Amino acid sequence: KAGVTQTPRYLIKTRGQQVTLSCSPISGHRSVSWYQQTPGQGLQFLFEYFSETQRNKGNFPGRFSGRQFSNSRSEMNVSTLELGDSALYLCASSTTGVTNYGYTFGSGTRLTVV
Amino acid sequence: AQRVTQPEKLLSVFKGAPVELKCNYSYSGSPELFWYVQYSRQRLQLLLRHISRESIKGFTADLNKGETSFHLKKPFAQEEDSAMYYCAPYTGTASKLTFGTGTRLQVTL
Numbered sequence: 283k284a285g286v287t288q289t290p291r292y293l294i295k296t297r298g299q300q301v302t303l304s305c306s307p308i309s310g311h312r313s314v315s316w317y318q319q320t321p322g323q324g325l326q327f328l329f330e331y332f333s334e335t336q337r338n339k340g341n342f343p344g345r346f347s348g349r350q351f352s353n354s355r356s357e358m359n360v361s362t363l364e365l366g367d368s369a370l371y372l373c374a375s376s377t378t379g380v381t382n383y384g385y386t387f388g389s390g391t392r393l394t395v396v
Numbered sequence: 397a398q399r400v401t402q403p404e405k406l407l408s409v410f411k412g413a414p415v416e417l418k419c420n421y422s423y424s425g426s427p428e429l430f431w432y433v434q435y436s437r438q439r440l441q442l443l444l445r446h447i448s449r450e451s452i453k454g455f456t457a458d459l460n461k462g463e464t465s466f467h468l469k470k471p472f473a474q475e476e477d478s479a480m481y482y483c484a485p486y487t488g489t490a491s492k493l494t495f496g497t498g499t500r501l502q503v504t505l
Binding site for chain 1: 430432439440441442445482484486492493494495496497498
């Protein structure tokens with residue numbers, strides 16, 4: 283079956299702009315989590331959605347937001363982009379977000395803010 | 397505070413040598429523990445989960461609740477093991493998988 287699909291793969295944006303990233307989980311997976319990966323900070327948890335509800339949020343400013351649709355697809359949005367937002371954004375899905383099977387990750391969207 | 401520590405940023409070993417990637421955690425309750433691996437130019441993928449007590453690609457990981465450690469081990473390193481390894485505790489109540497800072501394993505001839 284198809285894996286976790288993230289679009290677009292690459293993005294270049296200017297400071298102050300906003301951006302929307304998309305994630306399609308594995309069919310049947312209802313939990314979607316988002317992570318920011320940078321060389322300096324590693325993998326930082328952004329938020330997790332399950333059945334269209336945000337269950338947990340990491341320590342990121344309010345400029346970072348997300349949502350999940352009824353088909354479990356998820357989007358994350360970053361407004362008023364800053365240079366420090368340049369990173370690889372990873373999406374991960376799981377059946378329920380709980381236990382045993384871990385998460386399956388997408389290839390990520392590499393965002394560059396100039 | 398909940399914390400996961402991978403003390404080594406880089407671990408360099410010779411092919412055929414034993415490997416131990418350290419992971420210590422500080423969590424209330426009993427988190428579930430995973431090891432993830434990221435090979436060059438590939439996506440992050442699950443390597444091991446403690447609950448299944450499995451051996452994947454020759455790697456094993458023992459959960460030591462007394463020491464709150466979940467070290468990843470392999471008796472004989474192979475070149476293809478070179479990758480970035482992340483220890484990741486999961487707390488179901490928080491619906492959150494937290495990653496350590498990662499250890500880069502470099503296996504040389």
